[in-house]
Amino acid sequence: MLTIPTPSYVIDEGKLKKNLEILKRVQDNTGCKILLAQKCFSGFSEYELIGNYLAGCTASGLYEAKLGKEEMGKENHVFSPAYKESEIDEIAEICDHVIFNSFSQLKKYASKVAYYNQATSECGATGVGLRINPECSTQEHGIYDPCAEGSRLGVTRANFDKAMAEAEGKKAFSYVEGLHFHTLCEQNSDALETTLAAVEEKFGDILRLPEIKWLNMGGGHHITRVDYDIARLERLIKHMKYTYDVQVYLEPGEAVALNAGYMVTEVMEIVDNGIKTLILDASAACHMPDVLEMPYRPPLKDSGEAGELAYTYRLSSCTCLAGDIIGDYSFDHEIKVGDKLIFEDMAIYSMVKNNTFNGMALPSIYAMDEKGKCRLIKNFDYSDFKNRLS
Ligand SMILES: *Cc1c(COP(=O)(O)O)cnc(C)c1O
Helix, strand or coil: CCCCCCCEEEEEHHHHHHHHHHHHHHHHHHCCEEEEECCCCCCHHHHHHHHCCCCEEEECCHHHHHHHHHHCCCEEEEECCCCCHHHHHHHHHHCCEEEECCHHHHHHHHHHHHHHHHHHCCCCCCEEEEEECCCCCCCCCHHHCCCCCCCCCCECHHHHHHHHCCHHHHHHHCCEEEEECCCCCCECHHHHHHHHHHHHHHHHHHHCCCCCCEEECCCCECCCCCCCCHHHHHHHHHHHHHHHCCEEEECCCHHHHCCCEEEEEEEEEEEECCCEEEEECCCHHHHCCHHHHCCCCCCECCCEECCCCCEEEEEEECCCCCCCEEEEEEECCCCCCCCEEEEECCCCCCHHHCCCHHHCCCCEEEEECCCCCEEEEECCCHHHHHHCCC
């Protein structure tokens, strides 16, 4: 891995497979279906492998839905707070589940989507879903909390009742065959248990309707993390499945590719204006924006916390942004220009979020097989920068 050009992402196929085996076991033990949330990881060169284990893909809109259809070709689901008139026909044609976020979107599109699915779906009349908001926060990160006060994501029970009191709302809901919620982020199954109690309390009567055939419990389940309580997850899935007679779906992103990727970067320069700072050919702003958004400190191979080992450095980048700082790390040896550093857990929310701010290069993408051998999947160059601009 240290001999490939930098900056580069490396997808670890061995780790990916281990994650997929864990997820497949959950499917086998419970009868649930697990979908890849492509917004987290869209490394479609691995979709054939992923499709060998999971039931399909979920998408945040037309482009991801097309990618899932073209590259995995299994079950294809989509959720968006709003769909464009110009895109809804294509979405309906290529998706098995189209999930809406509001009654007004349902009224606008549900009959059309239901028509497409009856006409084209191989697995029968799947079709239309509605995202609900159980108004149950189980986390502190406001930016990642779809249940935060006033959140636009999902229909609250009060708004559900208001819509159902009108004939038009009732008619729109008659097309709905499944409910969807997504409220978790990097959480264990105790948070799911808390959430399901709220879902049952607020929407249990709706789940019991014979027309409701499936329940999609969203993503944010950190199933492949070492301390994740899988037994409780399986118990909860079976509880929902048998109590309400529904097919349960999960659509994790992170859990699919957790710890299954790296970014290899080179130390280009060292600046010491009171803080020893490494200038890397990688950037938080361009290549790991969650470091600044969340914020968090990405794991770095063979390093410690600041001050823990003999040599401490601040890791930064070539961009103009003063705050483009990845974090402070320590090493047991002095770092020199030309050294390579390896960031870990770089498959998720990384490649999908890259940008070319400051004209920074997009990192190449490699895949590493189970023997540790790397092969180039894709290279980017100046034309990728230029072609996005005018
Ligand atoms: C983000 C998201 C997911 C995937 O979440 P992870 O945290 O990556 O598991 C699934 N479904 C929906 C609707 C999402 O917004």
